[in-house]
Amino acid sequence: MTSTEVTTESEESGPSGYAAARLRLLQEKARSGPPRRAALAALTDGWLNALFTTAAEETGVGGAALVAVGGYGRGELSPRSDLDLLLLHDGSADAAALAALADRVWYPVWDLGLALDHSVRTPAEARRTAGEDLKVQLGLLDARPVAGDLGLAAGLRTAILADWRNQAPKRLPALDELCRERAERMGELQFLLEPDLKEARGGLRDATALRAIAASWVADAPREGLSEARRVLLDARDALHLTTGRATDRLALQEQDQVAAELGLLDADALLRQVYEAARTVSYATDVTWREVNRVLRARSVRPRLRAMLGGGKPVPDRTPLADGVVEADGEVVLARTARPEKDPVLTLRAAAAAAESGLPLSRHLVRHLASSARPLPVPWPAEAREELVTLLGAGEATVGVWEALESEGIITRLLPDWERVHCRPQRNPVHTWTVDRHLVETAVRAATLTRRVGRPDLLLVAALLHDIGKGWPGDHSVAGEVIARDMAARIGFDRHDVGVIATLVRHHLLLIETATRRDLDDPATVRSVATAVGTTSTLELLHALTEADALATGPAAWSTWRASLVSDLVRRAAAVLAGEATPEPEPAAPSAEQERLAIEALRTGEPVLALHAQTEAPSEDGAPEPVGVELLIALPDRPGVLPAAAGVLALHRLTVRAADLRAVELPTELGDSAGLLLLSWRVAAEYGSLPQAARLRTDLVRALDGSLDIRARLAEREAAYPRRRGVKAPPPRVTVAAAGSQVATVIEVRAQDAPGLLHRIGQALEQSSVRVRSAHASTLGANAVDAFYVTDADGNPLPDDRAARVAGEVEKALG
Incomplete structure (x- = not known):
């Protein structure tokens, strides 16, 4: 079925016919991407044209037009896109008739559940609103007549474009600021694990901004790959809308595999890599284009004064040498007139190093010229090329922009072929910020x-x-x-x-x-x-x-x-x-003075004794000591279940354990005998910034040890209320025995999804396996916990291999 046939059917069948035809179109697997978006726009045009024509006849309103603006004006309708419509009129109709005309168009749209952004204005009102609101003006740049008086709509578009070009020196800086503020708020699409395809930097908003810049006639964006990048982002949004059934632009983790399948891609990583490539193209084009815009606007403001100073002569831009064959011209790094890339294989790295050292951008024309004509480096590289690479890498923050400029034309992959494997590769670990x-x-x-x-x-x-x-x-x-x-x-x-x-x-x-x-x-x-x-x-x-x-x-x-x-x-x-x-061979470390004091108190009372101490290291640059954590010391009579009880109490109080050390000591009693005590030294951090009082921790620890505090039930309640991402399944826990990890103990390593009470559950499993925990070391990165436990048998010896394997299996079973 062609777009014309679909339009005809919608006109004959009215809203229900349009809805049915729209549904069939969205379900056509053979038609996707730009053809489907164009067909959807044409289908919607036909339906709205019929609505408007009938309504205009019924209300008697003439001199009016229905105009598509924004994304609809560009013909970029995704399955759940808003319809951005302007009812344009010449002011001749009375208000009641005009309102009736608008109602006859807007209400059928709402009745079908379609999102609608609408307005009713004369051309003068539209121009005045555009002059006051930059976003309105940007939407009107893509104005396209759908029905009614085509001349009226064409006149508005011509006037809006003329206003935009005349106001470019004022409006473009405002647009630049708007884009920067949005990028700061939404982040860079090419590095986000759950990117917003529209609002993030390098997304569809930026692609639209580049169209607006081109319409100003001040500068034009690099065209290589830009239309393809825009298509990739729009296709991904279409698939996202079809997968979720919602008007969303955020590519959430739980939907990425389904979106990838809708697009015929292997998996979510293939999807993200494709999206990142597109975003990188848009981001680079954005950087280059705004640099050119600012250069042109700066030149326009300076040129009249220079001409006056030079008696009307045309100024010649300065060219400052930076390196052999490389100069600065008008704030960019360009090639010297005598440079010959086809004869100088080191010129690419020399220009890149010079740009990074000077903090200047590489000219887009320079990068393209080097990509097409530079002579390849011999292998192995000459010493000068190696030195220039090191200089580029050692330039600090300026390295990033230069490196991305080289990547945009494939130069990095030519220099270092293995780079292709990591180019735009996503990292599925929330700890990582970047690809x-x-x-x-x-x-x-x-x-x-x-x-x-x-x-x-x-x-x-x-x-x-x-x-x-x-x-x-x-x-x-x-x-x-x-x-x-x-x-x-x-x-x-x-x-x-x-x-x-x-x-x-x-x-x-x-x-x-x-x-x-x-x-x-x-x-x-x-x-x-x-x-x-x-x-x-x-x-x-x-x-x-x-x-x-x-x-x-x-x-x-x-x-x-x-x-x-x-x-x-x-x-x-x-x-x-x-x-x-x-x-030195390991020897039991003598208790510190604080630990000894707590041990004596625990021996005297027969109850747990706790102390909390903030730890600091040498003063930082501003002179204030930097905290390295909070030390929690616990001394109590040796008895079973101490590790899971203490870990459980800390979890209940939302304390994250960074490291733990457990040691048994013998202290003489008043009767001359010796009594066994446990000394626990924990380094902890408060989940929400405030630490509980030691007295409260002690009270709950006593209750946990005597069985009156059901830690398992309390933690289960917490876990049930813990927010989880829909559709995200954590990998199963893995418990292993570290080979040759220690000569004095067996090292059991646990890798698992971090969760409240994880250390408590591990402690319980070790307790039930009848091993003694000599020390514990907890490490958490993002959602993943990697904890190591040094365990021995009852006599303090490392476990035999077979028993160690059984203990690891029991711990893994308990966590599963």
């Missing part, structure tokens, strides 16, 4: 601030750029990344030794943070394993800086002063081992 490729660049930006701490800044910067390069391949990304990084470092021109160091950094880039937060640093086996993996003090120094840069570039949940203190402690211990210092 894989942008995260790598951001890590290099963070590493640039740490280069004064290391002896080989070049190795740090390149390792930062490559540390997650393995995420484009199946399996452990650190293992795959080591192989890829080795090849890429050799390609870049590093010698064999440096290639080995970069490969080691990539392979072990998670080693320090995972060990520091999940292992017992007082266990010599922990420190020796790190020292063995790293090999040298210089590599350890680089790995320390890379760990911090990686975490800072991941997101706010990945790094804290507490994590930094743990990593620094591990690095200090590993450096001592690498320097040849003997590692």
